[in-house]
């Protein structure tokens with residue numbers, strides 16, 4: 001069995017530390033990937049700190065994985081040794097339920113098998129991409145174009161697909177005014193993708209220092225949410241709001257920025273529940289929705305779209321030994337705009 005080296009959280013609220021473990025030999029339909037890069041998602045922090053409950057330890061986080069295939073099982077047809085490949089937030093699902101049948105594996109009714117902090121069908125814990133090797137079924141493995149910077153592709157496997165999926169579901173395009181709340185890993189991908197699809201994009205941020213970046217990412221407007229004047233001036237103006245905030249905040253005040261029939265899509269999963277007054281929804285027939293990552297087919301479509309349009313994440317490359325400092329900086333909204341672990345450093 002291949003021996004993998006990575007970093008794991010031994011328990012909630014304890015710093016991540018080096019961890020050595022075994023990966024299974026690839027089965028007939030599986031590939032073994034030499035992980036080159038792995039993005040650092042805020043969901044990693046929520047789970048490492050057990051903010052969503054049910055964390056299992058030791059936990060090797062990481063679900064924005066890209067690398068090179070180094071071994072294939074006897075029945076693998078879509079990949080060969082030497083191909084680039086990606087793995088996102090899940091590595092299996094029941095494959096039979098209506099959601100799986102529709103290519104919406106993320107909404108599998110039995111429950112998807114998470115890339116980490118989950119159990120595979122044999123009941124073994126899954127370990128993620130803060131490591132140098134992973135064995136995955138080819139059906140849950142994505143093709144990655146050699147045209148793009150590989151490190152910048154890694155965050156597409158979560159931040160990219162999580163923002164792409166609602167943009168496609170709600171058919172966001174030219175003529176739509178869309179706001180992105182929170183300019184972090186998800187937020188900066190939402191800006192790039194929505195701009196590329198033709199929407200007029202406004203960034204709503206708590207960080208004055210991000211204004212120039214927002215414009216450089218392609219956003220047309222920027223508003224500081226702490227500035228009451230700015231905020232009030234935006235009332236009733238957006239067709240869509242994509243909310244990527246990782247901490248508790250006043251969702252109802254943002255709902256008032258939607259025009260009649262406008263839709264707010266929640267992507268962030270703060271640990272605390274939100275209290276929402278009904279009236280901002282009722283008074284203007286507004287809609288409040290949520291969206292979880294995306295299915296395998298849609299993830300491949302997003303990766304292909306990004307390859308065609310030259311879209312990657314803006315990243316800061318780090319060695320895995322920097323992971324605990326990186327978490328602290330993410331928590332201070334001090335990341336521009338995704339940390340990516342370079343396994344070779």
Ligand code: NAP
Nearest residue numbers: 042043182183184185186205206207246247268269292293
């Ligand atoms: P991130 O890089 O930390 O970005 C979050 C941004 O939210 C920050 O950069 C900051 O932007 C803003 N923010 C933070 N604290 C805030 C507060 N108290 N009030 C208002 N704004 C605040 O995180 P991420 O990786 O993009 O993930 C964001 C959230 O999405 C997390 O909860 C994560 O678990 C969740 N997530 C969901 C899915 C899904 O499938 N739905 C997938 C991946 C991640 P400004 O500095 O611009 O204000």
Ligand code: ZN
Nearest residue numbers: 041043158159
């Ligand atoms: Zn993620």
Ligand code: ZN
Nearest residue numbers: 094097100108
């Ligand atoms: Zn299913």
